[in-house]
Amino acid sequence: DAGVIQSPRHEVTEMGQEVTLRCKPISGHNSLFWYRQTMMRGLELLIYFNNNVPIDDSGMPEDRFSAKMPNASFSTLKIQPSEPRDSAVYFCASKDSGLAYEQYFGPGTRLTVT
Amino acid sequence: GENVEQHPSTLSVQEGDSAVIKCTYSDSASNYFPWYKQELGKRPQLIIDIRSNVGEKKDQRIAVTLNKTAKHFSLHITETQPEDSAVYFCAASQGGSEKLVFGKGTKLTVNP
Numbered sequence: 001d002a003g004v005i006q007s008p009r010h011e012v013t014e015m016g017q018e019v020t021l022r023c024k025p026i027s028g029h030n031s032l033f034w035y036r037q038t039m040m041r042g043l044e045l046l047i048y049f050n051n052n053v054p055i056d057d058s059g060m061p062e063d064r065f066s067a068k069m070p071n072a073s074f075s076t077l078k079i080q081p082s083e084p085r086d087s088a089v090y091f092c093a094s095k096d097s098g099l100a101y102e103q104y105f106g107p108g109t110r111l112t113v114t
Numbered sequence: 115g116e117n118v119e120q121h122p123s124t125l126s127v128q129e130g131d132s133a134v135i136k137c138t139y140s141d142s143a144s145n146y147f148p149w150y151k152q153e154l155g156k157r158p159q160l161i162i163d164i165r166s167n168v169g170e171k172k173d174q175r176i177a178v179t180l181n182k183t184a185k186h187f188s189l190h191i192t193e194t195q196p197e198d199s200a201v202y203f204c205a206a207s208q209g210g211s212e213k214l215v216f217g218k219g220t221k222l223t224v225n226p
Contacts, residue, residue, distance in 0.1 A: 045215070091157065
């Protein structure tokens with residue numbers, strides 16, 4: 001099993017540009033989570049999906065952020081337009097359904113907005 | 115919503131000593147409490163978890179205790195080794211919501 005896959009691993013962009021982060025969950029997992037990690041705010045849940053449906057997006061900071069999950073094996077997090085304060089590490093995680101509680105994290109995408 | 119407080123923010127111990135990290139949570143409906151370890155530049159990885167129907171769980175040198183009445187839980191690492199150096203995060207999740215709320219993390223340094 002390859003685990004959760006994220007791309008790109010590093011992204012450097014200029015303020016105002018659109019950024020798209022990608023995630024492939026572990027095969028068979030039906031819950032997917034997007035987190036943002038910064039020194040100041042720690043690990044924050046942005047949004048999570050269950051069976052490709054967004055369940056809770058209360059952590060999405062503002063309308064510049066959007067997330068989609070068009071099918072069970074792919075999700076995107078888009079920031080448009082990007083701002084320097086969006087600089088962070090973005091993690092995607094997935095978990096199995098039912099009684100399994102563990103969330104498996106991907107390697108993360110380090111985003112730098114200049 | 116749930117709020118998780120974690121202490122201390124940094125902890126330095128000598129190799130072989132024990133380390134204890136404590137967390138409190140606010141929502142009495144929370145029933146799942148995992149601990150994640152994150153090494154520098156790496157992803158968070160689950161090291162141990164506990165559910166609200168038990169008070170203690172052990173796995174070799176690590177253990178977690180839960181006090182539901184006081185709404186706090188702790189991570190205990192015995193016989194610490196330099197490779198235990200990392201940031202440790204506690205979290206709490208309401209059953210059925212799948213949503214994890216993380217503490218701010220504890221940077222543990224084990225000095226040889």
